[in-house]
Amino acid sequence: MQVKAGPLLSNINYPADLKQYNEDDLEQISKELRQYIIDVVSVNGGHFGASLGVVELTVALHYALNTPYDKLVWDVGHQAYGHKILTGRRELFHTNRVYKGISGFPKITESEYDTFGVGHSSTSISAALGMAVASQLKGEVNRQHVAVIGDGAMTAGLAFEGLNHAGIENSNVLVILNDNCMSIDPNVGALKEYLTSITISKSYNRFRDDISSVLASLSKLGPNAHKYVKKIEKSIKGTLLKQSNLFEALNFRYFGPVDGHDVKRLAQTIKDLSAIPGPKLLHCITVKGKGFALAEKDQTKWHAPGLFDKITGEIKKSIPDKPQPPKYQDVFGHTMVELAEANDKIVGITPAMPSGSSLNIMMKAMPTRALDVGIAEQHAVTFSAGLATQGLVPFCNIYSSFMQRAYDQVIHDVAIQKLNVVFCLDRAGLAGADGATHHGAYDIAYMRCIPNLVISSPMNEEELRNLMFTAQQENIGPFVIRYPRGNGVMADWKRPFKALEIGKGRKICDGEDVAILTIGHVGNFAVESRSELNSEGIYPAHYDLRFVKPLDEELLHEVFSKYKYILTVEDGSLQGGVGSAILEFMADHGYTANVIRLGIPDQFIEHGEQAELWAECGYDKQSIIEAVRKVAVKRVTNTMVG
Ligand SMILES: Cc1ncc(C[n+]2csc(CCOP(=O)(O)OP(=O)(O)O)c2C)c(N)n1
Ligand SMILES: CC(=O)[C@@H](O)[C@H](O)COP(=O)(O)O
Numbered sequence: 345m346q347v348k349a350g351p352l353l354s355n356i357n358y359p360a361d362l363k364q365y366n367e368d369d370l371e372q373i374s375k376e377l378r379q380y381i382i383d384v385v386s387v388n389g390g391h392f393g394a395s396l397g398v399v400e401l402t403v404a405l406h407y408a409l410n411t412p413y414d415k416l417v418w419d420v421g422h423q424a425y426g427h428k429i430l431t432g433r434r435e436l437f438h439t440n441r442v443y444k445g446i447s448g449f450p451k452i453t454e455s456e457y458d459t460f461g462v463g464h465s466s467t468s469i470s471a472a473l474g475m476a477v478a479s480q481l482k483g484e485v486n487r488q489h490v491a492v493i494g495d496g497a498m499t500a501g502l503a504f505e506g507l508n509h510a511g512i513e514n515s516n517v518l519v520i521l522n523d524n525c526m527s528i529d530p531n532v533g534a535l536k537e538y539l540t541s542i543t544i545s546k547s548y549n550r551f552r553d554d555i556s557s558v559l560a561s562l563s564k565l566g567p568n569a570h571k572y573v574k575k576i577e578k579s580i581k582g583t584l585l586k587q588s589n590l591f592e593a594l595n596f597r598y599f600g601p602v603d604g605h606d607v608k609r610l611a612q613t614i615k616d617l618s619a620i621p622g623p624k625l626l627h628c629i630t631v632k633g634k635g636f637a638l639a640e641k642d643q644t645k646w647h648a649p650g651l652f653d654k655i656t657g658e659i660k661k662s663i664p665d666k667p668q669p670p671k672y673q674d675v676f677g678h679t680m681v682e683l684a685e686a687n688d689k690i691v692g693i694t695p696a697m698p699s700g701s702s703l704n705i706m707m708k709a710m711p712t713r714a715l716d717v718g719i720a721e722q723h724a725v726t727f728s729a730g731l732a733t734q735g736l737v738p739f740c741n742i743y744s745s746f747m748q749r750a751y752d753q754v755i756h757d758v759a760i761q762k763l764n765v766v767f768c769l770d771r772a773g774l775a776g777a778d779g780a781t782h783h784g785a786y787d788i789a790y791m792r793c794i795p796n797l798v799i800s801s802p803m804n805e806e807e808l809r810n811l812m813f814t815a816q817q818e819n820i821g822p823f824v825i826r827y828p829r830g831n832g833v834m835a836d837w838k839r840p841f842k843a844l845e846i847g848k849g850r851k852i853c854d855g856e857d858v859a860i861l862t863i864g865h866v867g868n869f870a871v872e873s874r875s876e877l878n879s880e881g882i883y884p885a886h887y888d889l890r891f892v893k894p895l896d897e898e899l900l901h902e903v904f905s906k907y908k909y910i911l912t913v914e915d916g917s918l919q920g921g922v923g924s925a926i927l928e929f930m931a932d933h934g935y936t937a938n939v940i941r942l943g944i945p946d947q948f949i950e951h952g953e954q955a956e957l958w959a960e961c962g963y964d965k966q967s968i969i970e971a972v973r974k975v976a977v978k979r980v981t982n983t984m985v986g
């Protein structure tokens with residue numbers, strides 16, 4: 345749905361248009377930009393609070409900088425809607441995150457203003473530094489390199505690796521720390537406490553005022569201004585502040601805290617800072633959800649609320665004809681509490697996704713036994729390993745695509761030492777509207793090659809519970825359970841726990857000619873395909889593998905000795921996935937059969953509804969029907985039982 349922009353915003357297609365306006369118009373432009381984001385996101389969905397919080401910062405940056413010559417890098421990118429609207433995509437913004445529409449994150453192929461593709465957090469400082477060093481090496485002059493990073497993203501080790509390096513490079517990098525005290529859930533950790541303390545500390549406020557007056561006089565001082573700043577800095581700050589300010593100690597010049605909603609002052613400050621060479625950090629205080637009262641009040645709920653009524657703030661729920669099964673994440677959350685009540689060794693860990701993983705259910709019920717460790721996947725894994733060395737049973741819940749960050753930790757800290765860590769990989773498979781950066785496409789392939797791991801995937805909620813129950817038993821070793829974004833299939837999922845035999849799959853039905861082998865939730869697509877195929881006289885067998893590793897060899901010997909065609913279906917990359925494992929089994933045991941593999945092809949899949957993407961990749965119900973039809977022989981009658 346197309347939405348009309350306000351009178352000033354409708355004249356702005358690119359930053360050059362913005363620059364035609366007077367500084368005094370920036371407030372009105374910010375107002376219209378904020379309203380435009382509200383208007384579109386309310387009917388289209390997407391991330392919300394983060395973009396509202398940086399409206400003024402976005403306007404100020406594009407007003408003060410010379411983008412795209414100056415390089416502006418957004419961290420995570422979920423806050424970059426204003427940036428998209430001001431850089432040639434206002435008219436397209438209604439297609440944000442829609443299948444074949446524009447991406448919800450900055451993307452290098454989408455616009456020259458998107459300097460770096462993002463989606464995963466905490467990359468901005470390293471990327472901006474890389475650009476700044478490249479500028480130096482290429483002899484480019486007067487180019488600014490700006491990283492805008494949130495306080496949540498700043499909790500990651502990667503952000504500190506970037507700061508640590510930038511502090512000795514003397515490159516032209518400005519880090520803007522967008523501090524709203526929030527990650528998706530409230531931000532956590534000692535850094536957050538430090539940022540709060542410098543925000544309220546009197547000496548820093550005094551320091552901020554001193555710096556502000558220096559900056560105010562800068563424009564009068566001309567091109568040699570930075571020399572004066574250095575001199576004054578020396579006398580104001582001395583070693584005392586350097587020692588007491590984390591960023592100063594890392595050789596950054598620290599400015600702030602400043603009001604991140606005072607657009608005019610922000611624009612002036614950014615212009616002034618551009619005249620100062622070397623690494624600088626501007627600490628901006630903003631409010632996530634700014635300008636939409638409910639979003640300011642419940643910032644977690646309004647991080648990405650779905651569709652809503654922009655007047656009443658009512659979040660719209662699509663009303664299904666029948667009650668929906670629960671989300672896999674909620675089954676995980678409730679089951680954690682049940683298991684932890686019975687087993688006091690269990691601990692829950694999430695790197696900054698309490699709501700997304702539903703570990704918040706356990707955090708509420710057992711606050712000392714469920715921990716949010718910040719956006720720190722590597723730490724989450726090694727911390728879990730540490731817990732496991734002491735006989736505890738950590739359930740470390742990480743979205744499949746974010747687990748890519750912690751690969752070495754899985755191998756080096758957990759698998760080699762065969763520690764009892766349970767990895768619950770949520771959002772495994774195609775994640776939907778977040779697109780290529782967030783699809784959990786690779787976990788099967790990248791985990792399958794690691795010795796000592798058990799890798800499993802439940803076909804429904806009961807299986808998820810039973811796999812969790814199985815994984816927490818003593819001396820099981822590292823255990824991976826992968827499950828997708830969204831709902832399961834069972835109304836009555838809360839059934840008594842049952843231990844599953846590791847490496848054992850199950851036969852769902854016998855058949856003729858073709859055997860379908862599935863792993864995880866996509867097994868339901870095969871079940872759904874059956875009635876249509878049966879009505880045509882086609883009767884494929886169906887097996888749910890349940891374990892990717894170890895494979896159920898007995899089951900596979902049965903399949904290869906009975907069926908001519910074997911169709912594998914997985915919600916993961918074909919390269920190195922379950923289908924590949926079946927081909928390896930076939931080669932290792934000298935079988936010959938026609939193995940047809942359905943899954944994610946060797947390309948990055950863009951954004952859209954999950955169902956659209958499953959169809960595009962060719963492993964939804966319809967694709968299974970078509971693949972089986974191509975090879976199966978039609979029978980007039982059949983005696984097979986389902
Ligand atoms: C590596 C990684 N882990 C987790 C996430 C999920 N995530 C997206 S935004 C976000 C919170 C970011 O907080 P902050 O940087 O402060 O930005 P804000 O939303 O507050 O503006 C998280 C945890 C991610 N995108 N990347
Ligand atoms: C930007 C980001 O990484 C998160 O906000 C992500 O979009 C969450 O995804 P879910 O909605 O699947 O929790």
Ligand SMILES: [Mg+2]
Nearest residue numbers: 494495496526
């Ligand atoms: Mg934040």
